[in-house]
Amino acid sequence: xxxxxxxxxxxxxxxxxxxxxxxxxxxxxxxxxxxxxxxxxxxxxxxxxxxxxxxxxxxxxxxxxxxxxxxxxxxxxxxxxxxxxxxxxxxxxxxxxxxxxxxxxxxxxxxxxxxxxxxxxxxxxxxxxxxxxxxxxxxxxxxxxxxxxxxxxxxxxxxxxxxxxxxxxxxxxxxxxxxx
Amino acid sequence: xxxxxxxxxxxxxxxxxxxxxxxxxxxxxxxxxxxxxxxxxxxxxxxxxxxxxxxxxxxxxxxxxxxxxxxxxxxxxxxxxxxxxxxxxxxxxxxxxxxxxxxxxxxxxxxxxxxxxxxxxxxxxxxxxxxxxxxxxxxxxxxxxxxxxxxxxxxxxxxxxxxxxxxxxxxxxxxxxxxxxxxxxxxxxxxxxxxxxxxxxxxxxxxxxxxxxxxxxxxxxxxxxxxxxxxxxxxxxxxxxxxxxxxxxxxxxxxxxxxxxxxxxxxxxxxxxxxxxxxxxxxxxxxxxxxxxxxxxxxxxxxxxxxxxxxxxxxxxxxxxxxxxxxxxxxxxxxxxxxxxxxxxxxxxxxxxxxxxxxxxxxxxxxxxxxxxxxxxxxxxxxxxxxxxxxxxxxxxxxxxxxxxxxxxxxxxxxxxxxxxxxxxxxxxxxxxxx
Numbered sequence: 001x002x003x004x005x006x007x008x009x010x011x012x013x014x015x016x017x018x019x020x021x022x023x024x025x026x027x028x029x030x031x032x033x034x035x036x037x038x039x040x041x042x043x044x045x046x047x048x049x050x051x052x053x054x055x056x057x058x059x060x061x062x063x064x065x066x067x068x069x070x071x072x073x074x075x076x077x078x079x080x081x082x083x084x085x086x087x088x089x090x091x092x093x094x095x096x097x098x099x100x101x102x103x104x105x106x107x108x109x110x111x112x113x114x115x116x117x118x119x120x121x122x123x124x125x126x127x128x129x130x131x132x133x134x135x136x137x138x139x140x141x142x143x144x145x146x147x148x149x150x151x152x153x154x155x156x157x158x159x160x161x162x163x164x165x166x167x168x169x170x171x172x173x174x175x176x177x178x179x180x
Numbered sequence: 181x182x183x184x185x186x187x188x189x190x191x192x193x194x195x196x197x198x199x200x201x202x203x204x205x206x207x208x209x210x211x212x213x214x215x216x217x218x219x220x221x222x223x224x225x226x227x228x229x230x231x232x233x234x235x236x237x238x239x240x241x242x243x244x245x246x247x248x249x250x251x252x253x254x255x256x257x258x259x260x261x262x263x264x265x266x267x268x269x270x271x272x273x274x275x276x277x278x279x280x281x282x283x284x285x286x287x288x289x290x291x292x293x294x295x296x297x298x299x300x301x302x303x304x305x306x307x308x309x310x311x312x313x314x315x316x317x318x319x320x321x322x323x324x325x326x327x328x329x330x331x332x333x334x335x336x337x338x339x340x341x342x343x344x345x346x347x348x349x350x351x352x353x354x355x356x357x358x359x360x361x362x363x364x365x366x367x368x369x370x371x372x373x374x375x376x377x378x379x380x381x382x383x384x385x386x387x388x389x390x391x392x393x394x395x396x397x398x399x400x401x402x403x404x405x406x407x408x409x410x411x412x413x414x415x416x417x418x419x420x421x422x423x424x425x426x427x428x429x430x431x432x433x434x435x436x437x438x439x440x441x442x443x444x445x446x447x448x449x450x451x452x453x454x455x456x457x458x459x460x461x462x463x464x465x466x467x468x469x470x471x472x473x474x475x476x477x478x479x480x481x482x483x484x485x486x487x488x489x490x491x492x493x494x495x496x497x498x499x500x501x502x503x504x505x506x507x508x509x510x511x512x513x514x515x516x517x518x519x520x521x522x523x524x525x526x527x528x529x530x531x532x533x534x535x536x537x538x539x540x541x542x543x544x545x546x547x548x549x550x551x552x553x554x555x556x557x558x559x560x561x562x563x564x565x566x567x568x569x570x571x572x573x574x575x576x577x578x579x580x581x582x583x584x585x586x587x588x589x590x591x592x593x594x595x596x597x598x599x600x601x602x603x604x605x606x607x608x609x610x611x612x613x614x615x
Contacts (some may be wrong), residue, residue: 025558054391075596081492102475110214113595116560116578117538117540117560118493118514118516118532118540118562119386119486119493119517119530119562119563120472120514120562120563120606120607121384121385121387121428121429121472121473121486121517121538122472122486122488122493122516122517123444124384124405124426124428124449124472125442125448125449125470125472125488126470128425128426128444128449129448129470132447149407150425151403151404152405152426153382153400154384156352156382156384156400157356157359157382158356159356160356161356161581162580162581163560163578
């Protein structure tokens with residue numbers, strides 16, 4: 001039952017994403033096709049249009065694949081003692097923000113974590129700051145405050161055990177979880 | 181008569197060997213310059229079954245852990261007196277002992293009660309300092325041993341002993357994803373542990389009320405960090421806070437009227453004080469960076485806390501009515517989680533000297549002389565908690581990939597590790613005096 005709902009929900013999200021993309025690509029369609037139509041013969045123009053259509057379709061699928069991959073990325077990692085997310089996660093987070101904007105009924109919980117070095121209460125503060133940095137970025141990019149809940153677990157819920165830098169790197173993170 | 185007492189003695193010795201394996205692992209890290217030599221003779225016992233606890237062994241361990249004493253090994257004892265008339269001062273002077281403790285345990289007819297008669301001698305002066313008889317049930321033998329230790333400690337040092345105190349600590353057991361968190365209550369040496377709270381969500385920051393009757397802690401049981409107060413005698417508990425964001429670090433003021441805490445309801449963690457009588461909440465700090473880990477000065481007039489307002493965590497002090505905080509640490513990369521010792525002058529804290537050294541140790545800052553003494557050299561030390569008499573500091577650290585509890589004497593010379601059979605243990609919190 002829950003699974004079914006989840007699937008329906010996912011297809012709805014997907015459908016909305018596709019509609020959004022179709023709307024975008026249709027505008028760029030006409031803009032880009034116009035010059036081709038003017039400088040070529042009828043059959044060439046039709047062929048070019050078809051090729052262009054195919055190229056756009058591939059791009060659309062690629063874009064869709066990338067967006068789905070972005071939405072599937074739900075863990076964001078942080079540098080030691082740093083509360084700002086990594087610049088390479090910007091695009092992914094923008095996709096999350098737009099998805100939330102497009103789905104006002106959806107809400108997420110941002111769980112901030114720290115590695116075990118340093119004191120526990122200070123790490124609780126650090127985890128919150130990390131979650132807030134992602135929350136604020138999502139809001140700036142279209143999500144609304146009410147869709148976002150933050151909680152810090154500090155160093156209390158590591159993703160992996162161990163005292164090596166590799167473990168620490170995996171533990172300094174914010175996880176985006178479905179809320180509720 | 182004599183033969184049978186000898187048999188008991190042999191049995192007692194065998195038993196004591198077995199017991200000592202379960203005793204704490206005491207590590208003399210640097211050794212005390214002139215430790216006071218004390219001989220604690222195995223207590224005689226007139227019962228049929230073996231006693232469950234070795235009182236003399238517990239007293240010896242207790243005294244050695246604070247760093248100022250050295251207990252004479254049983255193997256080196258020339259005689260094993262159990263009462264004054266069996267004591268020959270010469271036996272102990274030859275062994276260069278300064279003090280001697282002897283005793284005997286006898287069954288109180290018809291029941292589970294025992295009587296412990298014990299005596300304490302000054303070898304140099306060749307006189308009995310004191311003697312007393314303690315009565316308790318079989319399950320109170322450890323309490324009796326700690327009581328004896330407290331008296332001996334106070335007689336010799338003039339300072340109150342803290343061997344009858346308790347600790348709380350948090351454990352995490354089980355694999356990631358199905359971890360069980362527990363709040364434990366135990367003797368100061370980790371023995372006789374009981375569970376106060378068990379949860380699938382994290383438990384943090386246990387703290388004692390000044391009279392030891394109540395505890396406060398942070399529990400994530402609602403999926404959010406919230407502060408709870410629990411009564412130890414009735415087990416009744418209540419949620420104290422439910423503000424958005426972090427609700428953590430509860431600490432009673434020494435006068436018991438207030439609870440300092442950390443709330444991030446206004447965007448970033450700040451220090452607040454809740455008046456427990458009026459329920460009035462006062463904000464002590466207001467800064468966009470993190471303010472956390474409050475601890476009171478002894479007179480309840482100020483609160484020390486950690487803030488990273490300059491970039492890295494440092495220790496500050498603020499008046500309990502608010503105002504401008506005063507910075508207290510300058511020469512460390514990371515100084516946090518401060519707590520005053522009972523002398524009100526020395527501040528124990530977690531310290532990382534430089535960005536490069538990457539090691540967190542327990543240190544003491546004398547706020548009058550600005551002198552810093554590092555007590556530990558392990559890498560991941562945190563959560564220092566001070567015994568009510570200031571003789572020892574217990575802290576959490578990592579050994580063999582798991583969290584353990586260590587204690588260090590205040591002079592840094594003696595360390596011991598608390599027994600912990602499984603899982604990670606962390607966040608020790610030492611009780612106030614309970615008697």
